[in-house]
Amino acid sequence: MATGSLVCLDDFEKYAFGKLDRNALDYYRSGANDEQSLRDNRAAFGRYRFRPRFLQKDVSKRDLSTRIQGQPVDFPVGIAPTALQRMAHPDGEVATGRAAAAMKTCMVLSTMATSSIEEVAQASPEGLRWFQICIYRDREVTKELVRRAERSGYKALVLTVDTPMFGRRLADTRNKFTLPPHLRMANFKQADYKSDGVKGRKGSGQSKFAASLLNPSLKWTDVRWLKQFTKLPIIVKGILTGEDAVEAVRTGVDGIVVSNHGARQLDGVPATIDVLPEVVRAVNGQCEVYLDGGVRTGTDVLKALALGAKAVFIGRPALYGLAYDGEAGVKTILQILRDELSLAMALAGCASLSDINSSLVVHQSYYL
Ligand code: FNR
Numbered sequence: 001m002a003t004g005s006l007v008c009l010d011d012f013e014k015y016a017f018g019k020l021d022r023n024a025l026d027y028y029r030s031g032a033n034d035e036q037s038l039r040d041n042r043a044a045f046g047r048y049r050f051r052p053r054f055l056q057k058d059v060s061k062r063d064l065s066t067r068i069q070g071q072p073v074d075f076p077v078g079i080a081p082t083a084l085q086r087m088a089h090p091d092g093e094v095a096t097g098r099a100a101a102a103m104k105t106c107m108v109l110s111t112m113a114t115s116s117i118e119e120v121a122q123a124s125p126e127g128l129r130w131f132q133i134c135i136y137r138d139r140e141v142t143k144e145l146v147r148r149a150e151r152s153g154y155k156a157l158v159l160t161v162d163t164p165m166f167g168r169r170l171a172d173t174r175n176k177f178t179l180p181p182h183l184r185m186a187n188f189k190q191a192d193y194k195s196d197g198v199k200g201r202k203g204s205g206q207s208k209f210a211a212s213l214l215n216p217s218l219k220w221t222d223v224r225w226l227k228q229f230t231k232l233p234i235i236v237k238g239i240l241t242g243e244d245a246v247e248a249v250r251t252g253v254d255g256i257v258v259s260n261h262g263a264r265q266l267d268g269v270p271a272t273i274d275v276l277p278e279v280v281r282a283v284n285g286q287c288e289v290y291l292d293g294g295v296r297t298g299t300d301v302l303k304a305l306a307l308g309a310k311a312v313f314i315g316r317p318a319l320y321g322l323a324y325d326g327e328a329g330v331k332t333i334l335q336i337l338r339d340e341l342s343l344a345m346a347l348a349g350c351a352s353l354s355d356i357n358s359s360l361v362v363h364q365s366y367y368l
Helices: 009-019 022-029 036-045 092-102 117-123 139-151 170-175 206-213 220-229 242-251 272-283 298-306 316-348
Strands: 048-050 066-068 071-073 077-079 106-109 128-133 157-160 234-239 255-258 288-292 311-314 361-363
Touching: 009 022, 009 316, 022 170, 022 316, 036 272, 036 298, 048 298, 077 092, 077 316, 092 106, 092 117, 092 128, 092 316, 106 117, 117 128, 117 139, 128 139, 139 220, 157 220, 220 234, 220 242, 234 242, 234 288, 242 272, 255 272, 272 288, 272 298, 298 311, 298 316, 298 361, 311 316
Parallel strands: 077 106, 077 311, 106 128, 128 157, 157 234, 234 255, 255 288, 288 311
Antiparallel strands: 048 361, 066 071
16 A cells, blocks of 8 residues: 555655656656646546435445456556556566556556567466557558467457657657667567667667557558457547547447547647546447546546546556556555545445446536
8 A cells, every 4th residue: 555655646756756867757747749638637637526425325345346348357447558668667567567467457558568568468467458559550560469469368459549640749859758778669579670770761769660650541441450350359549529439339349448648649639537428428338438647546536437437547657656666666556546446435425336427426617
């Protein structure tokens, strides 16, 4: 549980800000451009209010367990895919995977990880792992990544759709962000990518290589292609409108993550918690809907669940837990959120997740 004077996720963020070097911290912390959406992801949670009900349920014990894509988890908070985790701790994604497995929840591994698909699977074979992917310019690269994830027991593909190109993060531009020389993007062959540039191109290594993989010409028909290529459930990540949610359902996806990529792509998009009701309405129960972006407390989780999310995911807090103490730090972050959610449920009159519904939360304007 909470360690010394660090008792909430914001404490771990402050700690990490003091510990990480500028190159890594700015990469983790930044949002795109003016960071309007980054601020709003957090601020928006504060604009919703609870309407707790008392004496309806025995809340002496709370059941936080649920299933996502048919797989059991002990509580509805997973770890979102974030790139380059070994900048935060030498064990990087391996530690994150172990922490999620120990806490019996889901970890989503990024393609842009500094630990490979296989390493993370071998380190936590019992854990529920999903693999985040894009449909890359090179279909052979994409296919090989999917097959490796399948062989290593990942249970779903999280297809990121909000990244036709990388958003502009000013601090990284100022810092001329680079991956430290002892690290590499472990899911790609050394021959594909060298620290001094992309195969056959001149450039600044890792960032250029990552950008060269992206394919800005993708359409929903390409999602259909991926669906035919794999039996794994496909969860599209980065949906921000009811219209795109309808497209996703029509394409036959198994889940949607309402996400603005931690506000790192298009600055000026709304906070994810504000978008969630629109997407949930559009989906109308036809697939599971999850949320990430700015989740930092148990009450944030409770608000997202009440507004229709089946589960939520955390990005930066796991990185800050890693920076604090590797696997143990990530476990502590998850344990704090779990304990805070459990308490918030009791105080709101909910004994299990099925007691949480849309009457529990209103926008603050309801009281004005
Ligand atoms: C990300 N995110 C991300 N998403 C993705 O689909 N693939 C990736 O490789 C990454 N990498 C990445 C790196 C870093 C440093 C951050 C902060 C984020 C987005 C991530 O999955 C998630 O959407 C957000 O991080 C959620 O917001 P919070 O919890 O960080 O506020």
